[in-house]
Amino acid sequence: QFLQRQKVLGLYRSMLRTIARVPNDADRQYLRRWAREEFKRNKDATDQDVIRMMVTQANMHLQDLQKTLALANS
Secondary structure, three states: HHHHHHHHHHHHHHHHHHHHHOOOHHHHHHHHHHHHHHHOOOOOOOOOHHHHHHHHHHHHHHHHHHHHHHHOOO
């Protein structure tokens, strides 16, 4: 569980770092609020399969956001 927690915290930090690169202030605030609420809402999850699924889903969201930012900057 310790490693799972570290993975989730690292994902959360990566998400916030990526969101910080969003150029529009209103969009950035919305995304930051959304990420915080999602992670808070699921902080008490204990089923390892559910946690793995949520980590996978969060990684997909992070990759989508990174791709969108890369396209916007090119």
